[in-house]
Amino acid sequence: MIHHLKTPLAEADLQALRPGDEVLLSGIIYTARDAAHQRILTLIEEGGDLPFELSGQVIYYMGPSPTPAGAVIGACGPTTAYRMDEMTVPLLQRGLKGTIGKGKRSEKIAEAMKTYQSVYLIAVGGIGALYSQVVTSSEVIAFEDLGAEAVRKLRVKDFPLYVGIDCRGRDLYE
Amino acid sequence: MRRVATALLGEKLYEILMKVNFELPEDVRVAIGEALGKEDQAVPRSILERLLENNALATEKRIPLCQDTGMVVVFLEIGQEIILEGDFVETALNLGIARAYEEGYLRKSVVLNPLERVNTGDNTPGIFHYSLVPGDRIRMRVTVKGFGSENMSRLGMLKPGDGVAGVKAFVLETVALAGPNPCPPIIVGVGIGGTMEKAALLSKEALMRDLGSANPDGKLAVLEKEWMQAIESLGIGPMGMGGKTTALGVHIKSYPTHIAGLPVAVNINCHSSRHSEVMV
Structure with a gap:
């Protein structure tokens, strides 16, 4: 089963997804990994402005290699998702509808996907060169000092993914 | 001098x-190709095929x-x-x-x-x-x-009485706990013996050996074959999506140790195992 999804995502878009289904995702997505998550959580705690509105959006756990002249982005495959598990729920509470990474996540996250109607999508690790071909634009929008860990706004076209955890909390790896 | x-x-x-x-080592490319020949399900096949496509694109366009x-x-x-x-x-x-x-x-x-x-x-x-x-x-x-795989590595200070069976169980447990995280099919480096830091170093050094090459120690070579089969039967598969290929290789190195100890380190590498060597 292949689903074509376009961001921003609505809860209705997620209902047909099942663990293991293939997804081709298009539209704007945002990157954030360990360090950016820590900063976003601090901003939430302090009531500051977030680098982007979370509602309906998708975060890709990814820090690319540098962009050579003339390219859109360098290698850009997923990083392991579990490291963000303890920092994800506050983002889901603010309407985040999808996360993209690799690997297994905690039970708490599966439960939260159900509670907040969100999905975890899996990208294949270690094929970052191939994924650079689905990114049509890339721009750093926050935390530039973090280098590879800065928050980027990416536009992707038909980014191939698998459903890892669906919005009923069912986990492909369980 | x-x-x-x-x-x-x-x-x-x-x-x-x-x-x-920018280019998978020859031994890794061959091992992925062989793994592809054994997989018959669509998802693991598609993932292994993409590893080879990624390699071709990376080499041609100079993308990491x-x-x-x-x-x-x-x-x-x-x-x-x-x-x-x-x-x-x-x-x-x-x-x-x-x-x-x-x-x-x-x-x-x-x-x-x-x-x-x-x-x-x-x-x-x-x-x-x-x-x-x-x-x-x-x-x-x-x-x-890479640290996706490094983070899934473990060290165990086993008891002498745990023996070969205990070491094997520790290795299998480490691979099972790692699951999809370290980008399987993985390469499993095992260091047995020495002291705590020696075991860890042996496990890293074990990863430097080419896939498909024989372990110079015949007894360890037998264990490598046996543990490889045991890992395959875990059924984790490429990226944890199921299938026959959970590991591309198990490499063991050992060193003399103390009468009271049996240190074991398991260092895991991702499917791309970017390694090389030169003589000067």
């Missing part, structure tokens, strides 16, 4: 890094295979008849790393202090392991080690 300029070592390291980040271009680990075996000349050897090697990571548009993934976490900006320092060997040659083995 033979004189070798440390700048030459830095240059050789630079050359290896500019290749290994993976955005995690790793921390550089170097094993240097230095012949005791060598005199090293020029800058301190680590200065020269770090210069080679910095140049490759800048010129190759490779990701700088190293932070200066593990608690303060400020990026060093040039992927230095590398991790350097030295040993003195007979002769007048230098063997330099290099890997760029």
